[in-house]
Amino acid sequence: MAVLAKIRQRSALLIGVIALALLAFIIQDLFNRGTFGQSSKDVGSIDGKDISFEDFRVKVSNLEKSGQGITSTEAANRVWDQEVSIALLSTQFDKLGLRVGEKHLLEVLKADPNIGKNPAFLNAAGMFDVAKFKDYVKANPEAEQYIAAKEVDAELNAKYQIYSTLVKSGLYTTASEGKLKYEMEANKVNFAYAGALYSSIKDSEVKISDSDIVDYMKKNEKKFKADETREIQYVLVEDKASKEDEADIKAKITALLNGRVEYNAKTGKNDTLPGFKNATNIAEFVNSNSDVPYDSTYVPKNALPAVDADKLFSLPAGAIYGPYVYGKYYAISKSLGFKAGVNAKASHILISYTGAQATPKEKRTKEEAKAKADEILAQVQANPDSFMMLAFTASDDSSAQQGGDLGYFSPGQMVKPFNDFVFNNGIGKVGLVETPFGFHIIKITDKQDGIRLATIAQKIAPSEATSDKVFTLATKFEQAAADKDFAAAAKELGLKVAAPVSAKAMDEQFGPLGNQRNIIRWAFDKETSTGDVKRFEIANVGHVIAQYKSENKSGLVSVTMARPYVEPILKNKKKAEILKAKMTGSSLEAIAKSAGVAVQQATNVTLDNPVLPGGVGQEPKVVGNAFALAANKISAPIEGNTGVYVVKNVSTVKAPAIANHAEYVAKVKAQSASDASRILPALKANAKIEDNRLQFNY
Numbered sequence: 001m002a003v004l005a006k007i008r009q010r011s012a013l014l015i016g017v018i019a020l021a022l023l024a025f026i027i028q029d030l031f032n033r034g035t036f037g038q039s040s041k042d043v044g045s046i047d048g049k050d051i052s053f054e055d056f057r058v059k060v061s062n063l064e065k066s067g068q069g070i071t072s073t074e075a076a077n078r079v080w081d082q083e084v085s086i087a088l089l090s091t092q093f094d095k096l097g098l099r100v101g102e103k104h105l106l107e108v109l110k111a112d113p114n115i116g117k118n119p120a121f122l123n124a125a126g127m128f129d130v131a132k133f134k135d136y137v138k139a140n141p142e143a144e145q146y147i148a149a150k151e152v153d154a155e156l157n158a159k160y161q162i163y164s165t166l167v168k169s170g171l172y173t174t175a176s177e178g179k180l181k182y183e184m185e186a187n188k189v190n191f192a193y194a195g196a197l198y199s200s201i202k203d204s205e206v207k208i209s210d211s212d213i214v215d216y217m218k219k220n221e222k223k224f225k226a227d228e229t230r231e232i233q234y235v236l237v238e239d240k241a242s243k244e245d246e247a248d249i250k251a252k253i254t255a256l257l258n259g260r261v262e263y264n265a266k267t268g269k270n271d272t273l274p275g276f277k278n279a280t281n282i283a284e285f286v287n288s289n290s291d292v293p294y295d296s297t298y299v300p301k302n303a304l305p306a307v308d309a310d311k312l313f314s315l316p317a318g319a320i321y322g323p324y325v326y327g328k329y330y331a332i333s334k335s336l337g338f339k340a341g342v343n344a345k346a347s348h349i350l351i352s353y354t355g356a357q358a359t360p361k362e363k364r365t366k367e368e369a370k371a372k373a374d375e376i377l378a379q380v381q382a383n384p385d386s387f388m389m390l391a392f393t394a395s396d397d398s399s400a401q402q403g404g405d406l407g408y409f410s411p412g413q414m415v416k417p418f419n420d421f422v423f424n425n426g427i428g429k430v431g432l433v434e435t436p437f438g439f440h441i442i443k444i445t446d447k448q449d450g451i452r453l454a455t456i457a458q459k460i461a462p463s464e465a466t467s468d469k470v471f472t473l474a475t476k477f478e479q480a481a482a483d484k485d486f487a488a489a490a491k492e493l494g495l496k497v498a499a500p501v502s503a504k505a506m507d508e509q510f511g512p513l514g515n516q517r518n519i520i521r522w523a524f525d526k527e528t529s530t531g532d533v534k535r536f537e538i539a540n541v542g543h544v545i546a547q548y549k550s551e552n553k554s555g556l557v558s559v560t561m562a563r564p565y566v567e568p569i570l571k572n573k574k575k576a577e578i579l580k581a582k583m584t585g586s587s588l589e590a591i592a593k594s595a596g597v598a599v600q601q602a603t604n605v606t607l608d609n610p611v612l613p614g615g616v617g618q619e620p621k622v623v624g625n626a627f628a629l630a631a632n633k634i635s636a637p638i639e640g641n642t643g644v645y646v647v648k649n650v651s652t653v654k655a656p657a658i659a660n661h662a663e664y665v666a667k668v669k670a671q672s673a674s675d676a677s678r679i680l681p682a683l684k685a686n687a688k689i690e691d692n693r694l695q696f697n698y
Contacts, residue, residue: 178665186655298450342450352438474543
């Protein structure tokens with residue numbers, strides 16, 4: 001009994017230990033899944049205004065289901081940008097006290113074709129009837145709910161229209177700006193200069209460190225501002241066909257040319273099977289042996305593989321060409337004959353009218369449209385070269401911008417009257433055709449003959465043995481890289497480390513490998529530490545072995561990313577110091593001699609187009625200094641875009657004063673027309689935005 005009691009005591013103790021272990025496991029799981037570990041129920045906040053995750057999730061889900069073919073991450077990014085914009089703009093609307101009246105709201109709703117063009121809301125004249133619309137909504141609860149949801153967006157759009165109008169109205173150009181523009185265009189300066197080019201010093205003589213680049217970025221923080229990034233280096237082990245695989249595929253497709261003998265288990269006899277050369281049912285033969293299905297269409301020469309197009313297009317009926325490489329396939333093709341005029345090219349001038357399916361540029365009746373079309377047809381017939389210009393100026397179709405050119409098209413692509421005219425007439429024929437879109441003056445400009453090819457194509461893919469070797473190599477490198485230097489491990493196995501990828505938390509694109517969201521999500525996972533290595537298998541590509549290399553929390557882009565832009569600037573600055581030290585002397589000639597360059601002349605140069613002669617390019621600082629100098633005065637060395645320059649003013653020619661600068665005011669106004677679009681980026685730059693999307697595994 002004592003032994004039994006001890007067993008019972010130990011059992012109770014054991015059960016307690018197990019219970020504690022299970023509790024610890026459950027608590028850890030809750031933390032890992034985010035029940036306790038998730039720091040926010042909101043997907044983010046903008047200037048203290050929280051964005052509910054549930055609302056955000058519903059919007060993302062709706063966008064994914066919208067049929068636009070976007071990924072969940074793309075949808076999350078789009079909705080996030082939209083939420084940020086709405087929050088920032090709504091704050092501005094509230095500050096300004098913007099309100100939207102019923103009439104304005106109705107105008108915005110009418111712009112939606114589902115509402116504005118809905119037959120249920122139109123009167124006898126085809127115009128939107130407000131009373132019909134309101135009555136319908138009142139009588140249909142579902143419609144009322146739909147319109148209520150639409151009104152939220154409509155109110156925002158209406159307020160934005162008011163806001164945008166206010167901003168644009170606040171932008172104006174003064175007469176003084178117009179005067180300055182005139183003087184920049186009309187004032188001219190003549191000067192002599194000595195220019196020592198940066199290119200005279202080799203890049204290898206000037207070194208730029210990472211700290212130099214970081215210092216430059218800090219001084220120009222706005223240009224290099226960025227979200228937190230993580231740098232990932234990787235090796236790609238491609239799963240591609242070996243030379244032996246390619247040879248096997250080529251041999252396999254070549255064997256299809258001739259018939260073969262095959263044992264038939266059912267009959268117990270050998271069957272002689274036809275080859276590609278003598279197959280009677282060509283479509284069935286192709287579909288049985290090709291990775292690409294049989295295509296019975298006639299194709300023009302320019303649609304054939306470029307390298308083999310000439311030989312394929314010249315094949316007589318029944319002849320075979322190949323094997324040849326077509327993209328990722330080995331192929332053999334058999335000619336099934338030619339056909340003339342499989343595609344046509346035409347230009348047209350469309351004259352539409354009110355009520356036609358195309359909207360005319362000006363209101364006209366059908367009779368007026370016909371009269372105008374007849375008039376244009378007569379002009380074209382009298383002067384065929386005028387067709388393009390008449391299309392530019394008179395056509396109601398978007399092709400007017402291309403002089404009416406519609407490019408090549410095949411039978412059935414155009415409406416029947418248009419199609420019949422083009423394919424029943426020869427090149428150069430001009431005529432008038434009526435369609436539901438209006439009246440077309442058509443000119444047939446070209447036709448293409450086509451060939452029908454039966455093509456057997458087999459994909460150049462790795463064999464199972466090759467894929468096994470690739471997998472073995474990839475896993476071997478993954479294990480080696482986890483224990484030693486990533487680059488050294490790659491070198492030992494004959495692999496190449498690709499250029500590092502700098503990724504933001506919500507990126508999908510992973511350098512040249514495209515959408516690899518799983519790699520980026522791994523790099524930003526809280527369980528992933530600097531130096532960690534992981535292998536990712538990518539379908540139809542191979543294996544990516546990635547290493548989380550470093551984290552950039554500085555708020556600036558990475559040095560790797562900035563170097564191509566910043567390094568040339570800093571090199572030129574260092575070169576400028578070397579060149580300036582050489583440019584000594586009391587006269588321009590002496591300075592030129594000390595720098596080893598010749599004195600050059602620049603005449604009639606303006607501030608509006610500050611280009612130096614001899615292909616040097618734009619040098620606004622140099623030209624600006626020349627204008628600032630008195631006659632015969634010499635400048636100090638100037639660091640320009642292409643080198644260091646010293647200038648001597650020869651003469652400055654002031655333009656005559658004019659009373660009215662309206663023309664130049666208009667020029668400046670046109671240049672600043674897009675300034676209103678800078679408001680939202682400015683609001684974003686100054687806002688406090690917290691993004692918690694990663695907590696919700698996007």
